[in-house]
Amino acid sequence: MEFVFTEEQTMIAETVRGFFVENASSERTRKAMEGEGIDRALWSAFCTELCLSGIGVPEEMGGAGLGLLELAIVAESAGAQVAAIPLLGHAMVARALVAGGSAQQQAHYLPRLIAGEMIAAYAAAPAVEDKDGAINAVAQFVAHGAAADLFLVASGDRAWMVERGAEGVMVEGHVTMDQTRPLATLTLSGATGELLADGAAGVAAAEQAGWLVLSAEALGAAQQALDTTVAYAKERVQFGRAIGSFQAYKHRLADIMVAIEQARSAVYWAGCAVDEGSDEATLALHAAKAFCGDTAFMAAGNMVQLHGGIGFTWEHDAHLYFKRARSILSMLGSSDWHRQQIAGAILGDAA
Amino acid sequence: MKLGFSPEDETFRAECATWLQAQMAGPFADIKGIPNLVTKVERRKEWEQQLAAHKWSCIGWPEEWGGRNATLAQQVIFAEEYARAGAPGRINHIGVELAGPTILAFGTEEQKARFLPGIAAGTQIWCQGYSEPNAGSDLANVRTKARLEGNEWVVNGQKVWTSLAHFSDWIFVVARSVEGSKGPKGLTFLMMELNQPGIEVRPIRQINGDAEFNETFFTDARCPADSLIGEPGDGWRVAMGLLAFERGVSTLAQQMGFRNELDGIIAAAKANGMAKNAVIRQRIAKAEIGLRLMRYGALRMLSNTDLTAIDGAALTYKIQWATWRRDLGELAMDVLGQAGEIADGEHYEWSMLPNLFLFSRSDTIYGGTNQIQRNLIAERGLGLPREPRGDL
Numbered sequence: 085m086e087f088v089f090t091e092e093q094t095m096i097a098e099t100v101r102g103f104f105v106e107n108a109s110s111e112r113t114r115k116a117m118e119g120e121g122i123d124r125a126l127w128s129a130f131c132t133e134l135c136l137s138g139i140g141v142p143e144e145m146g147g148a149g150l151g152l153l154e155l156a157i158v159a160e161s162a163g164a165q166v167a168a169i170p171l172l173g174h175a176m177v178a179r180a181l182v183a184g185g186s187a188q189q190q191a192h193y194l195p196r197l198i199a200g201e202m203i204a205a206y207a208a209a210p211a212v213e214d215k216d217g218a219i220n221a222v223a224q225f226v227a228h229g230a231a232a233d234l235f236l237v238a239s240g241d242r243a244w245m246v247e248r249g250a251e252g253v254m255v256e257g258h259v260t261m262d263q264t265r266p267l268a269t270l271t272l273s274g275a276t277g278e279l280l281a282d283g284a285a286g287v288a289a290a291e292q293a294g295w296l297v298l299s300a301e302a303l304g305a306a307q308q309a310l311d312t313t314v315a316y317a318k319e320r321v322q323f324g325r326a327i328g329s330f331q332a333y334k335h336r337l338a339d340i341m342v343a344i345e346q347a348r349s350a351v352y353w354a355g356c357a358v359d360e361g362s363d364e365a366t367l368a369l370h371a372a373k374a375f376c377g378d379t380a381f382m383a384a385g386n387m388v389q390l391h392g393g394i395g396f397t398w399e400h401d402a403h404l405y406f407k408r409a410r411s412i413l414s415m416l417g418s419s420d421w422h423r424q425q426i427a428g429a430i431l432g433d434a435a
Numbered sequence: 436m437k438l439g440f441s442p443e444d445e446t447f448r449a450e451c452a453t454w455l456q457a458q459m460a461g462p463f464a465d466i467k468g469i470p471n472l473v474t475k476v477e478r479r480k481e482w483e484q485q486l487a488a489h490k491w492s493c494i495g496w497p498e499e500w501g502g503r504n505a506t507l508a509q510q511v512i513f514a515e516e517y518a519r520a521g522a523p524g525r526i527n528h529i530g531v532e533l534a535g536p537t538i539l540a541f542g543t544e545e546q547k548a549r550f551l552p553g554i555a556a557g558t559q560i561w562c563q564g565y566s567e568p569n570a571g572s573d574l575a576n577v578r579t580k581a582r583l584e585g586n587e588w589v590v591n592g593q594k595v596w597t598s599l600a601h602f603s604d605w606i607f608v609v610a611r612s613v614e615g616s617k618g619p620k621g622l623t624f625l626m627m628e629l630n631q632p633g634i635e636v637r638p639i640r641q642i643n644g645d646a647e648f649n650e651t652f653f654t655d656a657r658c659p660a661d662s663l664i665g666e667p668g669d670g671w672r673v674a675m676g677l678l679a680f681e682r683g684v685s686t687l688a689q690q691m692g693f694r695n696e697l698d699g700i701i702a703a704a705k706a707n708g709m710a711k712n713a714v715i716r717q718r719i720a721k722a723e724i725g726l727r728l729m730r731y732g733a734l735r736m737l738s739n740t741d742l743t744a745i746d747g748a749a750l751t752y753k754i755q756w757a758t759w760r761r762d763l764g765e766l767a768m769d770v771l772g773q774a775g776e777i778a779d780g781e782h783y784e785w786s787m788l789p790n791l792f793l794f795s796r797s798d799t800i801y802g803g804t805n806q807i808q809r810n811l812i813a814e815r816g817l818g819l820p821r822e823p824r825g826d827l
Binding site: 093310331341345350357362367368371374375420423430431432434 | 436437438439440507508511701704705710711713716717719720721723724725727728729731732734735737738739740747748750751754755806808809810812813814816817818819820821822823
């Protein structure tokens, strides 16, 4: 029975945590929010100094090796600080290349992605028209799309690599509720793209990575929301007592901790299940995305409420967590959708 | 971090699964899958003696006391396979999981020699006397009194919620032995024979019509002076040590029972068409997720070797499963509809799912109510200030 971190995993967790706490400060995140929603210096340090952008990519492809559990550990710490970095798209596209790219595609893109020279975004398009490599498609809600250099345009079991600079590529960035990960609309009009060698494998791997990164981010954000609120509960005095001594208050915090402990089990279960090739992997990922998303939103909502008036202000960080949690709920399938997948597996079709 | 068990452990799993399944398919088929603890008690005692005869009764104990010195992983595996085989809940759960380990940890050599063989053999059934009418979650408010008279302890008072006392041979009692003492101080932990004139056991009929709990009255009940564990007045420490055993490997076995209940709901929903209802589908998926997360939470808890750290998985486990199972009972009734309101027979007898609905209302009360659990989590897990207390 070894369902605990190894020494190496503990070390990675501590290192990454320290890195994001020190560098992904509220000031820097807010500065990034004013612009494209990316702290470029932070992302560059993450890629080239911490050298963790290669996690989940085999060493023979120029990556750092390790698995999705380690990727989850990284995403958990990034999520705890609501770090403004393009980790989600990076992980999805890198994993798609590992699983579905040709050797040539891998050699062409992976080193530049891992070095932080290219920012990647995952763009799901409902319909794609491919006329001998001239692509017509519209993809909405592309996370960090306006800043991306490379898109993985996915549709069904096919996917295309499309570079930002190619002709016929138009990106319209939006002002998004969560300013740490703004969305964009990608429009391709006869744009040049290259089919991913094995689209089905690539899309599946991208989704796996995306669900897990969002689940782990949600876990980190929920834990940080709880920790911040607990600290406030101990210092804020009302009616002559620390407010954390009131049952109505402490019981809510206890309920958040109960949910977070389950979310933690969900993330590590899903990460291990993918890494071990378990036949539970898909179930675990759906469970993690649904449960962790809900938990982060519950924790962040309580963070706003339990801070009272200050929690509603722009000045306090509570809204960063609240908005991030809300965006996680919508991205890559709602909690209801993920539970529908589980229900389908257990109960068969609804019709 | 790994999900799976080692190849050696899987070999062990095959060994115990084979034996357990053969027993439940053969000589003990008549007691397979019984959902409560009060049906066919005599047969179940025979079953526990059969377990003992093949050294499966208390595998985590040292070999000299009838165990197998099994590792934690092996205990987990055995508990899982036990439940998977449909073997019935252990009548002597308290003896094997609580009294035995407490005697092993805190008892004298004489006490070990006196009690452990009977518990291991399944011939000495135990129950626990903790709660009282005015000391449920507030256990330190115990009023049952014990005084030393010559070479005997004399006990007076009342315990309540003494599960299975009407089928048990022994009871351990937390009693106040220091006159005028309050709270956790002055309590003594006694082991008493139930079958004596000074002890009266009255079954309490519960919400589901069964009587699994009892109230137990002590009127000048007696036990020898050396029947205590630890020192006089030191009973709180022993009792708390015992509670720590309660969150052991049996959690995994419990989850296999939950699995059977959820599978029962899924089967019922498929049979009556509710499996096509979108809301029910969401709730079943939620239940499935909750069950899986309990399993991996329990594995995290049992894999944790850092016993000095506050273990969030362990601290939150009770409220997690109790709340999950209460919700499961409500889901069962919503799936069954009015068919769930009709009893099985002439008597007030319930099949598994309606019984689950009724019985699970106790889960959020016994062993520390959900409210007490939240206090524990907030104070121990999150370090929040204690609620001001009225009486101390």
